[in-house]
Amino acid sequence: MKDLPLAEVYRLIEPGPVVLLTTRSRQGRANVMAMSWHMMVEIAPPTIACVVSSNDFSFFPLRQTKECVIALPAVELAERVVKVGNCPGRDTDKFATAWLTPLRAEQVSAPLVAECFANLECRVVDTRLVDRYNLFVLEVLKAWIDPAQPKPKTIHHIGNGAFVVDGEVIHFESLIP
Amino acid sequence: MKDLPLAEVYRLIEPGPVVLLTTRSRQGRANVMAMSWHMMVEIAPPTIACVVSSNDFSFFPLRQTKECVIALPAVELAERVVKVGNCPGRDTDKFATAWLTPLRAEQVSAPLVAECFANLECRVVDTRLVDRYNLFVLEVLKAWIDPAQPKPKTIHHIGNGAFVVDGEVIHFESLIP
Numbered sequence: 001m002k003d004l005p006l007a008e009v010y011r012l013i014e015p016g017p018v019v020l021l022t023t024r025s026r027q028g029r030a031n032v033m034a035m036s037w038h039m040m041v042e043i044a045p046p047t048i049a050c051v052v053s054s055n056d057f058s059f060f061p062l063r064q065t066k067e068c069v070i071a072l073p074a075v076e077l078a079e080r081v082v083k084v085g086n087c088p089g090r091d092t093d094k095f096a097t098a099w100l101t102p103l104r105a106e107q108v109s110a111p112l113v114a115e116c117f118a119n120l121e122c123r124v125v126d127t128r129l130v131d132r133y134n135l136f137v138l139e140v141l142k143a144w145i146d147p148a149q150p151k152p153k154t155i156h157h158i159g160n161g162a163f164v165v166d167g168e169v170i171h172f173e174s175l176i177p
Numbered sequence: 178m179k180d181l182p183l184a185e186v187y188r189l190i191e192p193g194p195v196v197l198l199t200t201r202s203r204q205g206r207a208n209v210m211a212m213s214w215h216m217m218v219e220i221a222p223p224t225i226a227c228v229v230s231s232n233d234f235s236f237f238p239l240r241q242t243k244e245c246v247i248a249l250p251a252v253e254l255a256e257r258v259v260k261v262g263n264c265p266g267r268d269t270d271k272f273a274t275a276w277l278t279p280l281r282a283e284q285v286s287a288p289l290v291a292e293c294f295a296n297l298e299c300r301v302v303d304t305r306l307v308d309r310y311n312l313f314v315l316e317v318l319k320a321w322i323d324p325a326q327p328k329p330k331t332i333h334h335i336g337n338g339a340f341v342v343d344g345e346v347i348h349f350e351s352l353i354p
Contacts, residue, residue, distance in 0.1 A: 010336065011335050011336040014193075014213045014214070014333075014334050014335065014336065015193055015213075015333035015334060015335050015341055016191075016192055016193010016194065016213075016216075016333055017193065034353075036191045036192075036193075036217075037191070037216045037217045037218065038216055039193075039214045039215055039216040039226065039227070039228065040213075040214045040228070041214065041228055041310050041312060042310065047310070049216065049226060049228075049310075049312065050216070051216065051217070051218055051226075075347075078347060078349065079349065082349040082350070082351055085351060085352070085353050086350075086351060086352045086353070126306070126309070126310070128305055128306065129303070129305065129306060129314070132303070133218050133219065133224070133226075133303070133314065135218060135226065135314075137306070137310065137312075153344070155347070156191075156192035156193055156333070156343075157191050157192060158188050158191065158192050158346070159187065159188040159191065159354060160351055160353075160354065161348055161349040161350060161351025161353070162346055162347070162348050162349075163346065163347050163348075163349075164192055164343045164344065164345075164346055165344045165345050165346070165347060166333075166341045166343075166344055167330070167341065167342045167343055167344025167345070168341075168342050168344070169335070169339055169340065169341055169342070170252075170255060170332070170339070170340050170342060171338055171339050171340075172255070172256065172259040172338040172339075172340075173259070173263075173338060174259055174262060174263060174337055174338025175262070175263045176211075176262050176263070176337070176338070177336060177337065
């Protein structure tokens with residue numbers, strides 16, 4: 001995987017794809033969950049808000065270690081993403097169950113996901129809305145892109161296991177980044 | 178437009194489409210902006226977080242009145258959405274400029290957008306992250322759907338006026354709502 005400039009991160013998150021979120025507990029156990037509730041907050045430094053339910057096993061390592069990775073799967077991984085979403089993290093090695101490969105990250109203890117086309121190493125920077133809404137604010141410290149997946153199509157969850165896949169791209173003159 | 182059950186709202190927001198956000202100032206002036214930085218926070222009551230920059234003219238009426246409408250445009254409105262994004266709200270009637278029709282809402286002073294396939298009347302319920310991140314938490318009070326637009330395709334912004342249009346829908350067995 002190659003460096004992705006941090007100024008490019010918003011292009012990955014802004015369109016709202018399903019992502020994977022990985023954590024590693026203080027005891028060293030890695031976990032991965034599927035996530036659709038996330039948005040950009042600032043372009044520079046790239047800042048992302050996300051909601052991780054306190055019913056999710058990932059909630060506790062995220063709150064405790066304040067580190068995670070957001071990994072972006074292309075449509076070819078859709079079945080594995082659903083598998084990640086369907087199995088509980090408490091008793092399962094979800095990486096093994098879903099045939100995903102954890103890789104060592106550079107700045108956080110949470111692992112990258114080898115099969116994903118982009119990986120964002122993140123640190124929690126604001127927890128004021130965690131108690132009320134399970135809403136974490138993350139800063140992206142380091143971003144990776146897989147040059148072997150140059151034109152990935154992402155998936156967008158529309159509920160109950162149905163996903164819209166990216167279709168055509170249209171262009172307009174725009175003053176907006 | 179017909180009632181949309183509030184329990185269905187997350188299906189519209191979770192996939193991350195470009196939306197329009199409308200406000201009405203205390204002086205009675207309606208405004209509309211394009212927005213991609215939003216996410217679901219809770220399914221019931223439907224709660225949405227969004228970022229509205231303090232550089233946007235909509236920021237002040239939203240903070241002051243604590244009311245807005247989130248309207249969902251289908252791909253056929255893409256050019257008008259870009260027009261909304263490109264022109265400043267301070268000196269322009271953006272509804273007129275972009276050929277959009279404001280309609281009276283039921284529970285908030287901000288207008289619905291007649292051409293959009295769904296409209297969500299919202300009230301601001303949390304402002305703790307407004308000063309730091311321009312992040313508002315909204316509760317959806319009332320939702321409308323246009324039965325004349327049964328299968329709308331939405332658009333997702335990937336930066337600089339480029340949008341991905343919804344493609345095919347794929348289905349998996351899922352335990353997740």
